[in-house]
Amino acid sequence: MVNLGGIRKEVSIELVPEAQVGDYVIVHVGHAIGMIDPDEAERTLALFGEMSAATGVSA
Amino acid sequence: MNARDDSKGGTVRAGYVRPLDIRNGRIDMGHGAGGRAAAQLIEEIFLAAFDNPFLRQGNDGASLAIPQGSRLVMATDAHVISPLFFPGGDIGALSVHGTVNDVAMMGATPLWLSASFILEEGFPLADLKRIVQSMAAAAREAGVAVVTGDTKVVEQGKGDGVFISTTGVGVVPHGIDVSGANARPGDVILLSGTVGDHGVAVLSQRESLEFETTIVSDTAALNGLVADMLAVCPAIRTLRDPTRGGLATTLNEIARQSGVGMLLDEAAIPVKPEVDAACELLGLDPLYVANEGKLIAIVPAEHGEAVLAAMRAHPRGADAARIGIVQQDAHHFVQMNTRFGGRRVVDWLSGEQLPRIC
Amino acid sequence: MKYIDEFRDGDVARKIADRLATEARGDRQYSFMEFCGGHTHAISRYGVSELLPTNVRMIHGPGCPVCVLPIGRVDMAIKLALEHDVIVCTYGDTMRVPASDSLSLTKAKARGGDIRMVYSAADALTVARDNPERQVVFFAIGFETTTPPTALAILRAQREGLKNFSVLCCHVLTPSAITHILESPEVRQYGTVPIDGFIGPAHVSIVIGAAPYEHFAEEYRKPVVIAGFEPLDVMQAILMLVRQVNDGRAHVENEFTRAVDRDGNLAAQQKVSEVFELRPSFEWRGLGEVPYSALKIRPAFAEFDAERRFDVGYKPVADNKACECGAILRGVKKPTDCKIFGTVCTPENPVGSCMVSSEGACAAHYAYGRFKDIPVVTA
Incomplete structure (x- = not known):
């Protein structure tokens, strides 16, 4: 069961077996396909439009 | 033949007809055949709910006295919806509100409705009764009378439970000229409240899309709101209710009809957070989702504030907002400054609005 | 949110x-x-x-995904619905992709084909369970995001022993x-x-x-x-x-570190490789035959492969001559370089696939960006 802004919908979490109640997931065609890392989200928000180019993980 | 012994009761009272079995009964082909069964259905379900002097005359049509010095407005609407009952309403209420609003959007005071029902064989009488009572309540609240009607029955599989067609007649007072062709550059565009509520409420019940939400349909009659608006500004140019196709499509219709362009401000368009979230989840755009109790008003700029104040003072317009302006544009584009700081065209809805997959 | x-x-x-x-x-x-x-x-x-x-x-x-779907693949789905009396389930966007003979799935539905829009591959399974007397085919399209749910549906169909469910696999690969x-x-x-x-x-x-x-x-x-x-x-x-x-x-x-790492979703990748294998070649609309660019169902799951269960061979069909979708998909041309953009080809009557989905280059430009092409006279 996912909750987005007060809307609740049942989705399959078979593809993200590690998901726990309270986690944020990314949903695609009725399936959770990935998880959101809250720390990384904060870091990305902080980097938006910053002067330095020290962004992302260079793979 | 021997007369029965009357002293012990059990007689058939003169004129007695066994009432319809509302709880378990279903529509059968006989209910549309024009015989006694049809007459009984009309009597017990329709007349009982809609009761008024016109119907009581028992004629095939209604004889109506037209108020002097006014123009007549007539509008018709066919209602097919699945599911028939949805959060905040049902097909019955919708069939009254839809037509009452179409008449009101012409600047008219709606007075009379006709209603015709196409019933599918096997449709439960209990559901029919519930729908008809809901229609009657909606008509009473809107101050209109259902003055004539008809019922037909189609075989099972050839209908979707019930289809309801309603036609409304209203009168326009002298001096009012409201039309989709009247928008002029410089006018302001007002919206009576949040968009997308009805469409999201209905979608939430659709098989395979099902989701839980507290959003209910906004289905409502808007003639009271329109009367208050015209009272402060008889010069209102255009009124229209953004039903199918949503706000975006309705504004495009007006732009084309009036030969103008429009510029909207996305941040000013009221959308409930839950509607936003449902659209996010389904890949829909709230600007294209249907409404059944909202209106768009286009008014000369100098009357904008007064009309907006009148809207906000009415319960059906509490969330009213000024969402944009009419501008000159040979291409009749409806454009929008996005909340994000960009600009884009807001086009007609094409096809059905379908959930995106990518 | x-x-x-x-x-x-x-x-x-x-x-x-x-x-x-x-x-x-x-x-x-x-x-x-x-x-x-x-x-x-x-x-x-x-x-x-x-x-x-x-x-x-x-x-x-x-x-x-719908823009790169070649006409011949849509024809297969239509054939299943109209000639094999199969219930075809598919994602909404796929319904309007133009196919041969001026058809599309939407138009085939109007001609009596039992074609149903689903929100998820799992919904197609439900249709199969609810209609045991009919064959149900899920017309599966999309990139690596829609593939794992299709894999799950096939695995579940196998577990349940469903005999009336199969997949017309058109899944393609981004790299x-x-x-x-x-x-x-x-x-x-x-x-x-x-x-x-x-x-x-x-x-x-x-x-x-x-x-x-x-x-x-x-x-x-x-x-x-x-x-x-x-x-x-x-x-x-x-x-x-x-x-x-x-x-x-x-x-x-x-930039998307909040959801993407170097390895991706291993659980999903595992399900996909269990059910699918590489196709040696697959036709993309606009790009032509692209080697090793798509997936097919492994032989172990042959009974769930609609291409094996039904006699619907793939026949390539050339795009409309005036349509520039190919060059547009490769980035060689812009939508406005196409002669039929916005005139013959519109979102209401798409000729090319780029006009079908709101994600298609042409439909996106038509719906949102046209005002930039022509000077707008403002008051």
Whole structure:
């Protein structure tokens, strides 16, 4: 069961077996396909439009 | 033949007809055949709910006295919806509100409705009764009378439970000229409240899309709101209710009809957070989702504030907002400054609005 | 909405736009391809291109699943519905893709075909369970994001022993399509299509990870920045691409670290490789036959493969001659370069597939961007 802004919908979490109640997931065609890392989200928000180019993980 | 012994009761009272079995009964082909069964259905379900002097005359049509010095407005609407009952309403209420609003959007005071029902064989009488009572309540609240009607029955599989067609007649007072062709550059565009509520409420019940939400349909009659608006500004140019196709499509219709362009401000368009979230989840755009109790008003700029104040003072317009302006544009584009700081065209809805997959 | 609203903030957008204006060098042009239809949609819906400097141009890529679906594949689904009396289930966008004989799934439905729109592959399974006397085919399309749910549906059908469910598999692979674009003569001969870098897909990368793009960065010297689907993600990714170009770097960078890592979703990858294997070749609309660019169902799951269960061979069908979808999907032409754009070909009557989905380059430009083509007279 996912909750987005007060809307609740049942989705399959078979593809993200590690998901726990309270986690944020990314949903695609009725399936959770990935998880959101809250720390990384904060870091990305902080980097938006910053002067330095020290962004992302260079793979 | 021997007369029965009357002293012990059990007689058939003169004129007695066994009432319809509302709880378990279903529509059968006989209910549309024009015989006694049809007459009984009309009597017990329709007349009982809609009761008024016109119907009581028992004629095939209604004889109506037209108020002097006014123009007549007539509008018709066919209602097919699945599911028939949805959060905040049902097909019955919708069939009254839809037509009452179409008449009101012409600047008219709606007075009379006709209603015709196409019933599918096997449709439960209990559901029919519930729908008809809901229609009657909606008509009473809107101050209109259902003055004539008809019922037909189609075989099972050839209908979707019930289809309801309603036609409304209203009168326009002298001096009012409201039309989709009247928008002029410089006018302001007002919206009576949040968009997308009805469409999201209905979608939430659709098989395979099902989701839980507290959003209910906004289905409502808007003639009271329109009367208050015209009272402060008889010069209102255009009124229209953004039903199918949503706000975006309705504004495009007006732009084309009036030969103008429009510029909207996305941040000013009221959308409930839950509607936003449902659209996010389904890949829909709230600007294209249907409404059944909202209106768009286009008014000369100098009357904008007064009309907006009148809207906000009415319960059906509490969330009213000024969402944009009419501008000159040979291409009749409806454009929008996005909340994000960009600009884009807001086009007609094409096809059905379908959930995106990518 | 957490993790959504913050990424649509107009004030932050202006901040990134200012940085872009400062850092994009005035003496050169920047052309970046956003591969994915989700990014095309975000750029159009939020008006992102309005916020970019004039010398930064976005080229819409082929990453819209319905846009790259060739006519012949849609014909197969229609044939199943009309000639084999099968219930065909598919995603909404697929319904309107033009096929042969002026048909589409929507029009085939109007001719009596039992064709149903589903929200998820699992819904197609439900249809099969509810209609045991009928054959049900899921017309499966999409990139790496829709593939794992299809794999789950097949695995479940096998577990339940469903005898009336099969899949018409049209799943395609992102990396092979990017390779194909990079290998095309127009891109190799610099000057025809100058692609300076790619915005890497959001949801696809959640599944496959960042590693598959490393090859492009190295082999073709093109920077790739993986970005989320929100408009700020896209703008930040463009800024990161500009910086790479300015520095002469060609790396894979990840703007979408909140959801994408190097390896991707291993659980999903495992389900996919259990059920699917590579197709030696698959026809893409616009790109033609692309080697090893699609998946087919493994022999172990043959009974769930609609191509084996029914006699519906694939027959390639040429696109309408006037249609430029092919060149548009490769980034060689813009929608407005097509003679029939907006006249014969409109969202109501799409001729080419790019006009079908709101993620298609043509439909997105038609719906959101047309005002830029013609001077708008304002009062």
